[in-house]
């Protein structure tokens with residue numbers, strides 16, 4: 001059985017990957033192991049782009065485990081905010097000095113709604129970005145990179161209970177609901193991560 005470390009500590013991403021791997025690779029002898037099960041210390045995300053951060057995360061996990069590694073760096077870009085939160089999506093509220101009592105995803109979502117106060121619906125275009133990086137080993141000089149993006153717009157009020165992160169704020173025109181109102185299967189079929197994962201499955205033989 002080939003083992004691959006999944007270099008993410010985000011429970012929402014891990015749930016989506018678990019469903020996507022069982023759909024795409026159920027006939028292949030591979031085992032995907034989340035990095036926290038292998039006691040990997042998380043990498044510092046010091047890059048200035050999604051791809052740099054994904055490489056840092058994959059290399060860190062591969063170095064500490066001796067296994068091939070897959071990492072996901074992702075985030076949301078809002079046009080009216082010149083692309084913010086972008087690569088800082090996970091740390092948005094903290095970086096903006098958000099004063100509310102919420103924590104984690106809830107604080108980030110509240111901060112984003114606050115930043116967009118007074119901006120009309122048609123000026124709230126946004127997209128999720130996902131970059132996946134696969135490294136065969138920690139010093140792999142040819143990281144394989146797969147990217148996906150997903151267009152939408154930021155709603156005025158959060159809606160939906162599925163998904164994670166910014167999903168309750170991300171309205172998808174084609175589905176006429178937020179990403180948090182989709183099932184995991186529906187989201188994976190069309191999301192930034194689903195698109196990147198489809199490219200990976202077409203190009204990688206583990």
Ligand SMILES: O=P(O)(O)OP(=O)(O)OP(=O)(O)OC[C@H]1O[C@@H](n2cnc3c(O)ncnc32)[C@H](O)[C@@H]1O
Nearest residue numbers: 008009010072073074075076089090164165166167
């Ligand atoms: O780095 P890892 O350990 O993978 O976990 P993380 O949560 O820190 O992940 P990132 O650094 O890639 O930051 C991604 C941010 O973008 C958000 N995000 C990414 N994909 C998303 C999705 O499909 N739906 C909602 N929010 C998403 C997520 O909530 C984070 O705030």
Ligand SMILES: [Mg+2]
Nearest residue numbers: 010045073090
């Ligand atoms: Mg992170």
